Amino acid sequence: MNEVKIRKIIERVIEKIEETVNLPVEASGRHVHLSKEHTVQLFGSEDQLTVKKELSQPKQYQYQQRVTLIGPKGIIQGVTLLGSARGNTQVELSKTDAVKLGLDPPVRESGDLTGSASLLIASEKGVVLAEESTIIAKRHIHMEPADAERLKVADRQKVAVRIMTDRPVVFEDVTVRVNENYRLSLHIDYDEANACNYMPGTQGRIISLE
Template sequence: MNVDLILKKVMKKIEEDYSIPIEVSARHVHLSKDHIEKLFGKEYSLTIKKNLSQPGQYQYQERVNLIGPKGVITGVTILGPARDKTQVEVSRTDAIKLGIKPPVRESGDLKDSETIVISNEREVVKATESVIIAKRHIHMEPKDAEYFGVRDKQSVGVKLLSNRPVILQDVTVRVDESYKLNMHIDHDEANCAGCEEGVVGLLIV
């Protein structure tokens, strides 16, 4: 048998067995209960539009606007459930448009992050230390981590098998029983690699 053909089959098998679904995460807001009340009114209940890939998380029908020193981004998605503190996740391109310099952080790490103004047709609130550029990461169940031979908080590389393949370094592995296997990147990273729907990544430990 042709050696090149054997090699191609082996590589295809590796990609199938060790690939990770890639999900592009657009700009969005996780509102605190206090900010939901201030923006939409006391006792207001946001309307769930659809469930997200991660169990127990969903997108609301309502939208908000982000107001920065140099620009405004309208119609920004709100994700649920509500959090103790508002968190806003944007790309580097979004940050430039808004005129802010948010740090690259893991979700929930908001100390000394950027401040933004959030509005809707009804009200305006100031979200202090709330804006980050989300650090690229992989969600895994414990069984996935065992299969891939990685651990929670480990930093790995991932090759995006896209139209313009790139290797992303410093990808954080996040392991929890509630997670479903996929990798989250933002639009800047996706555009750089020419990602389209259905793209997967190959873990490089």
């Protein structure tokens, strides 16, 4: 086997390795997860909501209906509504969104709502006060157990990820979330996406573990 053939084989192996360690990156815009109680108050029932599309994570979807967020200093209309209903209403914003609304929500992981910001959520049928509902979602990676084993990381571990764009950025303090129902994906908000010049198809790579 000559040197040229060996080099091509090595290049193909390297390409294959890179494919297996890269992370798909998704930019998550502002959105709302309603509780069953708030769903009833705003739409009558969950049956009144129409699924628009499935999301990348299994059993997660976006509704056709939208809501309006009302804060002390501003309003944001046409906000995406995700399903299905949760135990507690959760609103996820970027820092830019929060400033527009006049809020100062904490950076938190999903579900950690104690002491978070409150706001009003409106639909065509009503308005609810969603107390301790609003956070800036902490960047995180969804993955299956097989992905965690391959990447040598564990659930709740913190890692640093390099975003591979023409404006590369390293995001630190990224939480790994492992569940058999997850699909491999790094989630960042639009502020973070703009900082690294994100576009669909962008990938990241874990470069250090904490």
